[in-house]
Amino acid sequence: MKTIILPLIIGIIFGFLLQRTQITKFETIVNVLRFKDFTVIKFMMSAICVTMIGFYLMAEHGLIGNIMRYIAPVRIAAIVVGGIIFGIGFALLGG
């Protein structure tokens, strides 16, 4: 139950939110990249703020164990090159 149903429900809500806030639309994505529509930034940053506070509160109270297992290693060259390639695809596909 915990390994199948819960991820599925979390995924369903995630997909629901992405569709409903319209950030899956071509126009929304391309226009945030042209500084004309900031829906994506508003969505991402409010999500980041909430998770950030909760994550470190939970870590502080020892609810989630070692936080280092959530943090990806810093491979600067891979992240820069991969990130820019991703960004190009982001604008071409608009998704």
Add this chain to the structure above:
Amino acid sequence: MNFLRKKRWSPYLGGVILGLLNLFAIYCCHHALGASSAFTRYVGMIEKWLAPKHFATLKYYHIYKPFWNFTAIAVIGMFIGGYLSARLSNDIKIRLIPKMWGKRFGNSGILRIIVSIIGGICIGFGARMAGGCTSGQGISGGSFLSVSGWLAICCFFIGGIITAFILFGTKDY
């Protein structure tokens, strides 16, 4: 009920709900939200089935073992959730060419398909190289204040902004 049928929710509200959802996932499943690694696992599963010998030689799959982990299942849920949401708000439209693309580059379906495929390859390749997509490295990595997450967000937008301005300029469409 009206609220559930509304076409568009405020991105602030959506973001806050997503943030809480992410916390729930971390607390209950010990896993932060992400998306792109799921596709790696799907391909791994197919490869393991079609070409098991070749599969065994690929080191990448020793790290990303192809099995139904949290992300692989959640991405299936994302398709269902997206469909449900569009269905509820009556927002389903099947179209090959987005309006904005049509106004700029005309209504050639083949051009749009080629560009989409190139874009899709860039997204898949880039996301795996950078260690995640806008969900995994962006929203999750960003909220852990990890260096890799914020560096990735910057690079996603640098690549995207340059490409978007080259393609569409500053004009309103």
